[in-house]
Amino acid sequence: MKQVSLFLITLNALFISCSTPSRDSAFIDNLMSRMTLEEKIGQLNLPSGGDIQTGTVFGAELDSLILEGKIGGFFNVKGVDEISRLQHLAVERGPHGIPLLVGADVIHGYETIFPIPLALSCSWDTTAIERMAQISAMEATADGINWNFSPMVDICRDPRWGRIAEGSGEDPYLGSMMAVAYVKGYQGEDLSADSTLLACVKHFALYGAAEGGRDYRPVDMSDVTMYNYYLPPFKAAVEAGCASLMTSFNLINGTHATADGKLINGLLRTGWHFNGLVVSDYNSFPDIAAMGTSKIEDAATLALEAGTDMDMVSGLYLKNLKNAVDKGLISEKIIDKACRRVLEAKQRLGLFDNPYQYCNPDRAKTGIFNTENRQAAREIAAETFVLLKNDNHVLPLRKTDKIAVIGPLADAANNMVGCWSMHAQTDKHNSLLEALKGAVGADGRILYARGCNIYDDETMQLNATGLRCIPFEHDTRQLEQEALYIAAKADVIVAAMGESSDMSGESASRADISIPAPQRRLLEKLKETGKPIVLLLFTGRPLVLDWESRNLDAILNVWFGGSEAADAISDVIFGTKIPQGKLTTSLPLHQGQIPIHYNRLPSSRPDPQAGVFNRYQSNYIDVDNEPLYPFGFGLSYTTFAYGKPTLSSTVLQENGCIDATVNVTNTGDYDGYEIVQLYIRDPVAQIARPIKELKDFARVFIRKGETATVHFSITDDKLKYYDANLKYDYEPGEFIVMIGSDSRNVQELSFRAE
Template identity: 55%
Template sequence: MKIKATIILLLLTGLTFAQKAKKGKPVAIAPKEIFVAELIAKMTLEEKLGQLNLPTSGDIVTGQANSSNIAKKIEEGKVGGLFNIKSVQKIKEVQKVAVEKSRLKIPLLFGMDVIHGYETTFPIPLGLSCTWDMNLIKRSAQIAAQEASADGINWTFSPMVDISRDPRWGRVSEGSGEDPYLGSQIAKAMVTGYQGDDLNKSNTILSCVKHFALYGAPEGGRDYNTVDMSKIRMYNDYLPPYKAAVDAGTASVMASFNEIDGVPATGNKWLLTDLLRKQWGFKGFVVTDYTGINEMTDHGMGDLQTVSALALNAGVEMDMVGEGFLTTLKKSLEEGKVSISQIDNAVRLILNAKYDLGLFHDPYKYCDANRAKTEIFTSSNRSEARKIAAQSLVLLKNENQILPLKKTGTIAVIGPLAEAKENMAGTWSVATKQENSVSLLAGIKSEVGASAQILYAKGSNLDYDAAFEERATMFGKTLHRDNRTNEELFSEALKIANQSDVIIAALGESAEMSGESSSRSNLEIPQMQKDLLKELLKTGKPVVLVLFNGRPLVITDESQTVPAILNVWFAGSEAGYAIADVLFGNENPSGKLTATFPRSVGQIPIYYNQKNTGRPLANKEGKFEKFRSNYLDVANEPLFPFGFGLSYTSFDYSNLSISSSQIKANEKLTVSVDVTNTGNFDGKEVVQLYIRDLVGSVTRPVKELKGFQKINLKKGDKQTVIFEISIEDLKFYNADLKHVAEVGEFEVFVGTNSDTTNKIKFNLVD
């Protein structure tokens, strides 16, 4: 073959793709299959294993790429990629080592946890999901890819699509909530946002869906803990977002830490080969989580050689940090525990990804210093982040229409989260420059200007316990603990509170109270802040609670005593501006919860699409009934249900109708409802459609989200919202794990949240 001969000639004569690129001459290379096959044929076993090795950048800093400890491994072809290194200058230095000093000149992948933005940071993923706007979510991923790629990054460990129904688990902040349908739509939006329609473009990057699988359901809500569930629950409730990401073309998948059916995901062949590749048709590569292979030893699966072979045989292609592949697979190959074809296949998938990114054509394609100067943290990106953040905020209570606030009089801003710009970006914001984030106080001052007087007091520390605060403010996200006595802090706060017309209380979690390894057993606001809030309420002044959080909190007391509550999550680098936009009415809040807020930790796990028992609670008031499935001490109902969120205006639903009372498998139904803005503000509403399958071969949930539309209505306007229902919306996995729709009666609910009782019926017939 002429093309084949050309590639061999290039490699043998030393006129490599890397050397040509160095001279500024883009390289015409063979089609991927031929090119990769020829390259693998030239590789030694050690070089092959090197492509499967993903260490962290460690000690590499500018000017030290050639002398760092990892440089020697790169020269020897023992590294396939690096992560946790940023900036064009550093990355170009390291890439030069790979493509100019290693024998085969194979470029490296450069990965980073670009979770919810790069330097322009968007709300934490849980907050982002509360926009219910797939265009905005996709746009956030596009901007993140644009900025990361401009700074040398070509691979992100995102999106995290783990379904979670237990807010004790800290990483609920990093996902999209409790619902598989909504989670699937968001997974698709994020993957397509990162990867675009062509990975050869310089502003797109590889996505990595994680954590495969079931990571969001650990026992006790404790991170990395055991997960154990039935296959039918997996397929119906937890697997759909992963599959949606695969169907959207995600380039890579990250294995999770937890076990599945008694075998850790990192070594689970059923999961990584039978399900992911054979059933779903995944064509990309699988990477472990940080030291995921090594940690199987503590799971009780054997020594490093044993678990490394287990991972390769299961379907893992790249080993993050642990170097089990690099150091043990040669011996396992000699002992017949793994095969050379398995190793070659893993290498092929890694090289395919590099080819798809265009790195063989130009290994420095992501090292454009001009892009780094002009495309990161731009005013336009920040403007979009501000608008997106405003739509993520959820108004939980607004008694007597306290909000929006007027820009007059004296406004007291009190609380440990008021002047805390280091916390605004939230957890997993590794590329954010915290000094550029905007605090709530700064945002309010900017918005109000000279129109009102702003008074500020910290009021309290995060909590009485200094050691707890230290654990909860890691990674440079300090709250600058105040060493004054509690009495002095309270006294200062009450002094300015009494001088004010309205009090904004900035309370809740610090950024690192949620996130990885931040599980909590108590989900209430820390006690010192609760005590401060009680004192502020005693003043008799109107209080607006601006609640910072990375998870659903138990705010039962606050919901009863505080007249207005705005849940702001951690809204990103533009948080202060976005929150002020909502507080003062520039933006009407439109966020809707994607995770249920419990009344008590004892209710957990709590989620809207539960199943009935044989003895469901019959009354609708939450009253206790003996010999029914309920608690002695608290109502079954959540404090705030899935899909809940208020607006400064009001919406009326009427004229729910359906095109037919029955449907066949090859037909579709339309459901329509009139939505009228009956309040005094223009506003956005998320119209939600739920379906209930009344009789099934297996028990079915009381409701399942199957559609939603976010509409914008001017005050007084009405819109007819139309949904289409097909057989696909009625399918579920039965006891044989077949995806089926069964004939029978269904109910359709359309309303403002999952508690809606506005329903109509139809039948699926043969």
């Protein structure tokens, strides 16, 4: 009898869900007309169902919220079986049979982990980014997830901030291109398909400019800087059709971003015509009070009035909104608008047509961490590595060499994936040591020693859960002796050093962004051996590498390359593939230069040339102004020669176009990609404009000995900016166009815009 009743309940729920086409707004009208105020408020509640941080709910408590209609979705629950159970509970026994949103932080892969987003941006390959996002969506949806809290599109000029690892660097144009690629990859052409999910663009807004590079800190910024540099990736994502946005933790000019009506209801909804879902960041409602802009009991009202639809974790909507309506402090119509947007998100996913389309266990068995996905991750990882130095062509290595592999990251498979990879199965990943041994085969001569700890201080090597990523060894003298012993026997030293995976990401800001002391000391000792040294730099941020750049023979920045990173690194250092990544952040010469970025405004007294000090000019007395490695920089095993660029005209007519052309020749011994970059400067404008701004780029494959002709179209849209009145336009006059291999090495031309 119980089974029959459950079957009838299921049929009834499905009939209600399917009786009206999911795209019909009348369906939402009808559904909301039958919902109580408490049930509408319930749709705005998004608890965490896992144990990643405090504030989560568990088991019976989550079930109870579903049955009482006090939940619109949940996140941090892994596994299609448990997610399916909860979805069935909501549809078959919850009020009105409303299905649930199921969220997750799939930042750079689900179980097949791709490089961290900062690394991905260094590929400058939007096609690869979109492919990565598609695979991530396919795997996550196969395991029951339909909402992804990605991409993070924050522009960051301060590498002390740990979350720089999650974004695409310092440039608004490149960041915008990457944002669009993520959204297209996650959401596809049809959000109701079972292999696509809702993208959630974050953090809205300006979190990458947090004071001192520290999480949860304020931002004080002019509108001109905001609109020209920090907001463009968000706007590009909105125009690409992103389904949801997440607010940020920070104050913006004294107002908390989650309760900033000017930002959300004003700019986002009215200015950009965004009609999707806005969710808070994790437990950020109490921060509104903590940062001094409201009392705790008023935080929910402020956030809802500003346009934040869903409350992630805090439960303050559940606790306070009905009372606020009863007291006349807020209109039920505002709750209705937020509830509608939550329901419309579910409608876009097709959940009212088929609540269980993401609950197919057969997909989970074959669609996650499979051979095809892993191969894609390996290929994409190889595109992200940036060769910073390669004196005397030390790289690529010969497999016949006797190679000393030294460093705390050489045999640490669980550190290859980097931050925000909680779904990774690291026991199935190769370490670098394993991959190199596999590449050289049984006859290869790979020697190994750990050599040192990551840090001198044992307590510094703890991850977010309090577990040690890399075991701390107390006998450091023995570690060093082992390393020096095998180094003396080797032809070449490969040093696997840098940051451990939890030294970047959320709540992982660093005041000192150099390579930690024990690793530097070991490198100094290895330098004394006279053997060539290749530094494989693992990192989630730009590091200060002044000593390393002056003293080591080769530096290959491999970031955190994902589950297939080890084999991808092996492919590159042995020359099966060649380095092709270029920096999307400036690498500082010294920490005192931070914040640092290439698209800076001109000074009243021009910056002197590198290596030159002139009193009463804009310089430091102790270091150069220029970064060690500039934005856009990256070497290859091959070389490229640029011809003289040309313009099809020296006058750009209104609504016209100039064709900028340059010939690029592969003058080396390998076929390879070159990333050709175009920058523009407006020397005289209503407000000061940067000394250069990236406005286009082309990733071009050129065979050795061949020449490619690269074309760029310069239109007036590439000249526009937000002026002091936030008008988006340009003024006629002279413009300088620069074409080259990076932001420092360019050739200049000029034209006049009418």
